[in-house]
Amino acid sequence: MERVGLVSHTRFDRQARFAPLGSHGQARLERSSALIVGCGALGGALAMTLVRSGVGRVKLVDRDVVEESNLPRQVLFEPEDLGRPKALVAQERLARIGGPSRVEAHARHLDAELLRELASDVDLVLDGTDNLATRYLLNDYCVERGIPWIYGGVVGSSGLVLPVLPSLGACLRCLFPEPPPPGALPTCDTAGVLLSAVSAIAAFQSGAALRWLSGDAELRARFSPCLVELDVWTLEAHSLAAPRDPRCPCCGARDFAFLDAAAETDAVSLCGRNTVQVRARRLRRERMDLAALASRLTPLARDVALRDGILRLRLDAIAVTVFPDGRALFEGTSDLDAARALYDRWLGS
Numbered sequence: 001m002e003r004v005g006l007v008s009h010t011r012f013d014r015q016a017r018f019a020p021l022g023s024h025g026q027a028r029l030e031r032s033s034a035l036i037v038g039c040g041a042l043g044g045a046l047a048m049t050l051v052r053s054g055v056g057r058v059k060l061v062d063r064d065v066v067e068e069s070n071l072p073r074q075v076l077f078e079p080e081d082l083g084r085p086k087a088l089v090a091q092e093r094l095a096r097i098g099g100p101s102r103v104e105a106h107a108r109h110l111d112a113e114l115l116r117e118l119a120s121d122v123d124l125v126l127d128g129t130d131n132l133a134t135r136y137l138l139n140d141y142c143v144e145r146g147i148p149w150i151y152g153g154v155v156g157s158s159g160l161v162l163p164v165l166p167s168l169g170a171c172l173r174c175l176f177p178e179p180p181p182p183g184a185l186p187t188c189d190t191a192g193v194l195l196s197a198v199s200a201i202a203a204f205q206s207g208a209a210l211r212w213l214s215g216d217a218e219l220r221a222r223f224s225p226c227l228v229e230l231d232v233w234t235l236e237a238h239s240l241a242a243p244r245d246p247r248c249p250c251c252g253a254r255d256f257a258f259l260d261a262a263a264e265t266d267a268v269s270l271c272g273r274n275t276v277q278v279r280a281r282r283l284r285r286e287r288m289d290l291a292a293l294a295s296r297l298t299p300l301a302r303d304v305a306l307r308d309g310i311l312r313l314r315l316d317a318i319a320v321t322v323f324p325d326g327r328a329l330f331e332g333t334s335d336l337d338a339a340r341a342l343y344d345r346w347l348g349s
Helices: 022-031 041-053 086-095 112-119 132-145 195-214 217-221 257-261 290-297 336-347
Strands: 033-037 057-061 102-106 124-127 149-155 158-164 226-231 236-241 267-270 275-278 302-307 310-315 318-322 328-331
Touching: 022 195, 033 041, 041 057, 041 086, 041 124, 041 149, 041 195, 057 086, 057 112, 086 102, 112 132, 124 132, 124 195, 132 149, 132 158, 132 257, 149 195, 158 195, 195 226, 267 336, 275 336, 290 302, 290 310, 318 336, 328 336
Parallel strands: 033 057, 033 124, 057 102, 124 149
Antiparallel strands: 149 158, 158 226, 226 236, 267 275, 275 328, 302 310, 310 318, 318 328
16 A cells, blocks of 8 residues: 655645545655756746645756846746846745745756756656757656656747656657757747736646646556647637657657757857857757848847848847857857856747
């Protein structure tokens, strides 16, 4: 018979009364662990839900600091947090909730080495990121190690959720074999985002997470992953079957190219120039459509100019030069993480 841990009957009474969860499922939550990558809009909502639900150990990793534009949709932050590392602020806010959860915070840039360190002993990985490069890295690592992870992405009023569960359905590359080139997709900074859309996507992600973490082997085997698409503005929602693709280069051929390529240096500080160079982190070095990128950024950035095949613009005090191969120079900073964050947010990695 399965051993059931000690559950606070008062704190989690209403939750444990939900029959598919029950007291046994609640006890499993208290013994479970999860890594949340990103502490911003999605990541903050995910962390809040997991901690309030009693997940035993929650790891947080985020490289960014709190900015004023975060406050309308990133639920863990307040004005006095501006300029502070998101992961550390999140840990402080979550600690006030109390309960059985132990929260670890890592204010670092997530690369392959750190991912191996943080995810090696968790039961589940949750995607709260804002860039495709990290998501393809997560997919490679989790598929290779057989660790479940839950993809979530939101822009504007709509988003997607995909639970990637070992042997039970598609991985990210079954559905999207290769990431699009930089600049091809809108980001929250270029297309905007609604808090209601963030909340909806995070709710689907965390619901799937709680179901997986609270289930025994029999219940997990009956989990049928699917791709969920929803739009809070049009009130439309779709659930699409997501079977594995036997020809998938990742879960089919076991080719973990993004994990292998992640060891390459993607950002370097240029000596004596107060400038950081960031390279596109992907396998194929497609040429960027700089004209389309310039058109999208013109209303949002300053001094946008496309000349001689090179795009130049200003983001506040930072001068940016973007090359057709996806490489970008950020003049006015020597902070590698800050340059990476600007690349992901404005150019769309």
